[in-house]
Amino acid sequence: MTVRLRAHHLLCLLTYVGKGYSPAFTANYDKVVKRLGEGEAVLIVSGPDAICAPMLDEREPHCLGEGAAERDALAARDVGALL
Template sequence: MTIRLRSHHLLCLLAYVGKGYGPAFTANYDVIAERLGRGEEILIVSGPDDICAPLLGEPESHCLQESVVERDRLAARDVGELLARPIRAGLRLDLDAATLTAMRRAFATGLTRNACLGCEWVELCSVVAAGGYQDTRVQRPDPSKQS
């Protein structure tokens, strides 16, 4: 299967520790984190994605706001520069252990944090990154360290 993600969720998944907008949101995100950990492919989409799904029934869902679209634009630019390829709708991406490590390193040093400005979760993500991504839900085993 394929996991549909909007661009700024490429950053959010780096520091996800099981907290979110409510029980339905976190339960859904936990399933997505597990699927990412198993190596399911990511499909970049424009607009609401699989993570947004539980929030779309809410009146004035933040997933549809212009500020979130701007976060997508900034994240696509920064992650694209990091991975040396354009991040745009239709791109298929494998989040292998090396890519996840590179993305977390860039996030922790601030290289890919432009999209985070104004996000209500910025403090939590900063603490998670500063703590070495302890207890994050998206994990990929490093094949070079397995016997």
């Protein structure tokens, strides 16, 4: 299977310490980190990803906002330059 990640979550993973927006978010994030640690492949996607999943049922999920999309664009640019 493949872990779908948006670009800015590549950077978030570097500083993740087991805390988050809610217990459901943190539990899901821990599962994603475990999958990555086990060597699962990553697919960079535009928009909500495996980490966003628990937040998509919120009234106004910030994962769908312009701010998240802007962070994705900046992260994709910066990570792409390094690769």
